[in-house]
Amino acid sequence: MLDSYIWGSVERISPEAPVPIVHVRKRDVRLGGAANVALNIQSLGATPILVALRGNDDAGQRLQTVLEQQNMTAEGMVVSHARPTTVKTRVIASHQHVVRVDEESDRVPDLTEEKLLWEKIEKLLPQCQVVIFEDYDKGVLNESIIAQTVKLCKSLHIPTVVDPKKRNFLVYREVSLFKPNLKEMREGLKIELEPGNQSQLENGIRLLKEKLKIEGVMATLSEHGIYLDFQREKIKLSAYPREIADVSGAGDTVVSIAALGVAVGLPPRRLAALSNLGGGLVCQYVGVVPIKKEELLAEARKESV
Numbered sequence: 001m002l003d004s005y006i007w008g009s010v011e012r013i014s015p016e017a018p019v020p021i022v023h024v025r026k027r028d029v030r031l032g033g034a035a036n037v038a039l040n041i042q043s044l045g046a047t048p049i050l051v052a053l054r055g056n057d058d059a060g061q062r063l064q065t066v067l068e069q070q071n072m073t074a075e076g077m078v079v080s081h082a083r084p085t086t087v088k089t090r091v092i093a094s095h096q097h098v099v100r101v102d103e104e105s106d107r108v109p110d111l112t113e114e115k116l117l118w119e120k121i122e123k124l125l126p127q128c129q130v131v132i133f134e135d136y137d138k139g140v141l142n143e144s145i146i147a148q149t150v151k152l153c154k155s156l157h158i159p160t161v162v163d164p165k166k167r168n169f170l171v172y173r174e175v176s177l178f179k180p181n182l183k184e185m186r187e188g189l190k191i192e193l194e195p196g197n198q199s200q201l202e203n204g205i206r207l208l209k210e211k212l213k214i215e216g217v218m219a220t221l222s223e224h225g226i227y228l229d230f231q232r233e234k235i236k237l238s239a240y241p242r243e244i245a246d247v248s249g250a251g252d253t254v255v256s257i258a259a260l261g262v263a264v265g266l267p268p269r270r271l272a273a274l275s276n277l278g279g280g281l282v283c284q285y286v287g288v289v290p291i292k293k294e295e296l297l298a299e300a301r302k303e304s305v
Contacts, residue, residue: 001032001033001034001035001063001085001086001087001088001104001136001138002029002030002031002032002059002062002063002066002085002086002087002088003029003030003031003032003033003036003088003090004027004028004029004030004087004088004089004090005027005028005029005030005089005090005092006022006024006027006089006090006091006092007024007025007026007027007028007092007093008022008023008024008025008091008092008093009022009023009025009093009094010022010023010093010094010098011023020093020098022091022093022098029062029066030066031063031066031067031070032086032088033086033134033136033138034050034052034132034134034136035050035052035063035067035072036252036290037132037134037163037252037255037256038050038072039070039290040252040253040256040257040290040291041132041256041259041260042070042071042072042290043290043291043292043293044256044257044260044291044293044296045293046260046263048072049073049075049076049124049127049128050067050072050073050074050076050077051076051077051078051117051120051121051124052076052077052078052140053077053078053079053080053083053109053113053117053140054077054078054079054080054085055079055080055083055084055085056079056080056081057084057085059084059085059087059103060079060084060085063085064077075120075124076120076121076124078113078116078117078120080109080113082110082113083105083107084103084104084105086102086103086104086105086136086138087102087103087104088100088101088102088104089101089102089103104138105138105139106137106138106139107139108139108140108142109139109140109142109145114142114144114145117140117145118145118148121145121148121149121152122152125149125152125153125156125158126156128158129158129263130158130159130160130161130259130260130262130263131149131153131158131159131160131161132160132161132162132163132255132256132259133146133149133160133161133162133163133164133172133175134163134252134255135162135163135164135165135167135168136165137165137166137167137168139167141168142168143168143171146168146171146172147171147173150172150173150174150175154174159176159177159259159262159263160175160176160177161175161176161177161178161179161255161258161259161262162175162177162178162179163179163251163252163255164178164179164180164184164188165184166184166187166188169184169187169188169189170188170211170212172212172214173212173213173214174212174213174214175212175214175215176214176215176216176262177214177215177216177217177218177230177258177259177262178208178212178214178216178217178218179217179218179219179220179251179254179255179258180208180217180219180220181219181220181221181222181251182195182201182219182220182221182222185204185208185219188208189204189207189208189211191203191204191207195221195222195223195224196224198236201219201221201227202229202234204219205217205219205227205229209229215230215231216228216229216230216231216268217229217230218230218254218258218271218272218275220250220251220254220279221239222239223239224238224239225237225238225239225276226239226254226272226275226276226279228268228271228272230268230271231268233268233269235268235269235272237272237273237276239276239280240276240277240280240303250279250280250282251279252290253278253279253281253282253290253291254275254276254278254279256278256290256291257274257275257278257279257291257296258271258275261274261275270305273300273303273305274296274300274305277296277299277300277303277305278291278296281295281296281299
């Protein structure tokens with residue numbers, strides 16, 4: 001998807017309705033959604049390969065152009081003639097979100113689109129060292145694509161990492177690492193889960209591992225930090241104190257660091273610590289931005305990670 005930004009200032013309220021009038025100063029278009037995860041992967045020094053749907057529209061062409069500008073391959077992109085490219089437009093004034101406008105479809109792929117997506121996955125997957133399912137509940141990831149991809153990854157000994165949403169929450173069976181937040185766990189498992197309640201959290205993770213037969217769970221807990229249950233280790237880390245400007249995109253950064261950590265075989269504690277650090281660092285910036293490798297490294301050294 002594309003993240004579109006309108007930056008401006010507010011000096012008065014509209015006489016037509018009790019809403020602010022934004023005087024536009026500049027516009028910006030960035031890669032968003034799974035493409036922002038790809039930006040994080042690239043920023044950390046690895047090579048991302050996107051497999052996704054985009055629309056046959058102006059926004060889709062802009063997406064293609066921005067990918068090229070970022071030196072990312074569009075080999076895995078499937079062009080849909082039946083759905084628009086997802087665009088999230090954020091209006092920001094005086095460093096505050098005023099409103100967000102979403103243009104999108106969340107229908108599942110038709111048979112032709114699903115066939116084309118699977119052909120891309122089959123072709124590109126063998127050259128990969130880890131696969132990230134970045135699920136935004138927009139319909140592109142369905143049960144068939146998920147199951148076939150996980151099966152192929154297992155046959156090729158490629159680890160799988162999931163950033164889930166509600167629709168497919170219980171579909172991601174036998175993946176390597178599952179990264180929900182508290183809200184997603186609460187909705188996906190239909191359980192009580194209060195922030196800071198360690199007993200409820202551990203019970204939810206145990207239930208999740210039983211239902212999905214997954215190797216590990218990394219639960220992001222917002223201001224309460226992160227919890228990792230992976231490779232027979234259970235690690236709870238508190239969030240680092242930050243001056244929070246914008247939480248948009250923090251989950252993208254966390255799953256990117258976690259996936260690369262799994263790919264290179266980082267021990268669980270370092271995996272959790274780096275993911276926790278990175279998610280907090282990007283919250284210091286307005287808008288969706290990828291992690292800066294040098295900044296993460298400096299912070300990791302400072303915190304003895």
